Amino acid sequence: MTVSGNPQNFCGQSKEGEGHSVTLTEKSGHLAWCALVALALARQNGDALSPAQENLFLTRWLATALKQRRFSRDVAPDIEWLLKQGRQLGVSAKLASKLNYLWRSCTGELSEQNDLFRLTYALETAKDMSWNYRLLSDREWSGRYAVALSAGVNGIYLSRTNLDAAFDDDGRQINPLLTRLTGNVGGVVKLFNRCGWHAESEGDASLPYQFTLMARQGVSGKD
Known part of the structure; x- marks a missing residue:
């Protein structure tokens, strides 16, 4: 994934459009997208080049997102579970793969x-x-x-x-x-x-x- 721009444009609470109630699936997909974009930006900056660095970056990112309540409380269980996996399993947690799966499953790509x-x-x-x-x-x-x-x-x-x-x-x-x-x-x-x-x-x-x-x-x- 190659991206550019201000990370703040991608992260934080998902917006509800007029007349549109954001579903849990959309909220989960938004969380995964933000995490993947943040990781892509970190890679571009040379901050997450090895699997160990990648796991550390995502674990810290998830911890900050949870602490600062950047996302809907509906997806807090997803964040907590991913955070627990990253801390307990380290590189074996494959956080990037899990986030990629979450994003794909929430955006409809799998349904095709x-x-x-x-x-x-x-x-x-x-x-x-x-x-x-x-x-x-x-x-x-x-x-x-x-x-x-x-x-x-x-x-x-x-x-x-x-x-x-x-x-x-x-x-x-x-x-x-x-x-x-x-x-x-x-x-x-x-x-x-x-x-x-x-x-x-x-x-x-x-x-x-x-x-x-x-x-x-x-x-x-x-x-």
Whole structure:
């Protein structure tokens, strides 16, 4: 990202136009855009050239934004989470990647991609956020040798057979996709939503972690 101009033109409270109420998605996208612009300007100035410098810059920027209340309180949880990631994980937090994902998901760029791309994007983002992702064989998915799941582990589990049958050659969903989610389920469901996927619990007491994933756009029979 190459930018020029006064950083103050890009940061601070997002403005509400006449007759337009700014949505949470727009507020989150504005936050991510401001952070990415600030980082781009820092790179141009030679202040954030290495991964360690980049993480330090973004961590300080987020801390200042939170302290000075530069953004709507609605996105304070996003700032706090990113700040915690940067402080605890350091370079491994990949803050720039997370902010880039947040910006893309909030500006609609992901909605232009096919279902399989958006699912893959969600899964890769979850892995960047330290989620455990596993593609299970039929033997691991059900039966006496099924993988044991733990509510205390942030995990996403898919059946390889089910995944292969869920999409056509164009990456369009043609069949429901089963997944098992553990840990902070609410957080990963929100991630799926931002990538254009809806996760619905099966409501089966014998399979408490099982969800059905359906693409919100482009699903056969769902248009």
